[in-house]
Amino acid sequence: MIGPSEATGTRFVRVLLSGGKPGVVLEGETIRAWGADGKLSAEGAGRVTLTAVGERIRWNGSRLLGRTLDAAGAPELRVGDRKAGGRVRLVARKGELLAVAVVPLEPYVAAVISREAPPRFHPEALAAMAVAARTYAVGATAKPRDTAYDVVGSVEDQVFEGMDGVASVFREAAERTRGVVLRYRGELVRTVYHSTCGGRTESAEYAWGRDVPYLRALRCDDCADSPVYRWEYRMSAAEGRRVSGALGVPPGKDLRFAVASRTPTGRTNRVRISSGGVSRELKAAVFRKTAGYAKIRSLKMEIVPVGGEWRFAGEGYGHGVGMCQFGANGMARRGAGFRDILARYYPGTETAGEAP
Known part of the structure; x- marks a missing residue:
């Protein structure tokens, strides 16, 4: 599991970009890949195709390498149509190739909320969303979905479409709340959220059969201006x-x-x-x-x-559990701060200043 870097203290999140397919295409001006032993295994330029052959990886249709590779590109590395935002770990597994972006936590948070809200959202709403996205990610690194990755870069977890188009307002929301997470009785909160509740959020008990004390149904009068109300x-x-x-x-x-x-x-x-x-x-x-x-x-x-x-x-739009994003924006426009918003949608929880 990738946690804080011993050298820099930076926390990373492993995000599955591609899985269930035999191959993946990497793009960059220069591309380098290192094996599990840390030694340079292969180099390429422009466009490189990697395919899984059983439990090994074939590089550009020729060289057969090991089961795992760590790839990086200069000035950047793209996986398909997504800018990875860091290095990419490739894992061959039973003829399928997993492509996992290893992204620093705060840039990951900014990228996630950039796909969840328009830049016109109130800064306090974006800050609340940043705390929710960070808490979800930190919890996932502690209990990853798979040995190879922490989260899936889709609605299964949090949408991550790479680092392209991340406006400054989203980076500012992540930076302003850097390290802040949400806890309930000392434990990290399962900070699920959705676009629009349509006037009333849903209980986790009814949605998923799990009674979670801070994920109860509540009235929401602040999302009526959502285009999908x-x-x-x-x-x-x-x-x-x-x-x-x-x-x-x-x-x-x-x-x-x-x-x-x-x-x-x-x-x-x-x-x-x-x-x-x-x-x-x-x-x-x-x-x-x-x-x-x-x-x-x-x-x-x-x-x-x-x-x-x-x-x-x-x-409404989404499962309806947890924070209503358009509701959060409505609260912020009425003067609520990001902590007020989080307390409203996750009752009984508290913000903590440092990510574990």
């Missing part, structure tokens, strides 16, 4: 058939989707799919993932059949 999606007959088939119900002409149950906050808990005498109930979160997060933006929704299609009408 209300939304609508029209699912075509063809798309409905795709979703139904993917979820194990062969679609027929009588295909139906319906809300089977709701949580106390009004979010859909289970969805019923029926067709041709076959009926299946499943978790609404699974249904939403299959249909697409950007289409069905939240589970605070209604399903209305319209001819052979379906209209999904809802409020």
Whole structure:
């Protein structure tokens, strides 16, 4: 596990950029790679293709190297379309190649919040988001997802699209709150967050079946100016058939989707799919993932059949648990500081000045 550097005291986060594929492309004016023994293994320029061959890595279609490589580029290294923000560790595993960016914590925090909020957000809201992103990352380094990486650079954990386009307001939010994390009774908080709650956040108990004292449902009157406070999606007959088939119900002409149950906050808990005498109930979160997060933006929704299609009408964007980002911005505009915002969305928690 990569923690603070003994030489500099800098904390790093290992972010999975690419996995489940046989290869990856690195780009840089100059590219160097070191083996597990710390010795220079290969050099290249411009564009280098790496592929996994069992438990070893092939360099540019020719040289067969070891199981792990640490790569760096000058002046920078890109993995696909993402600027890595540091060195990249490559790991061959059963014919698949993992590409893991090893990024200093504070630049990582700035990059994460740059993908979570527009630069027009109030500085106090951005500061609250920086503390939440940092706390999540520090917790992940203590309990990593995998031996090779701490977090996934997507909505599975925190979106990390590289260091391109990180505006100064995001770097300032990270720098201003440098080292600050959120704790509950001395333990790091699971600082989950979402774009827009639609007027009421969700409890972790109802969303994920875990009763977390600082992740309870609460009223939020500050996110009404979000562009996704209300939304609508029209699912075509063809798309409905795709979703139904993917979820194990062969679609027929009588295909139906319906809300089977709701949580106390009004979010859909289970969805019923029926067709041709076959009926299946499943978790609404699974249904939403299959249909697409950007289409069905939240589970605070209604399903209305319209001819052979379906209209999904809802409020908010995201799972609804923890901090509502547009709500945080609304609070900040009313004069709340970042600590006030964090105390509101994670009740009973306290900020601590130093990351462990």
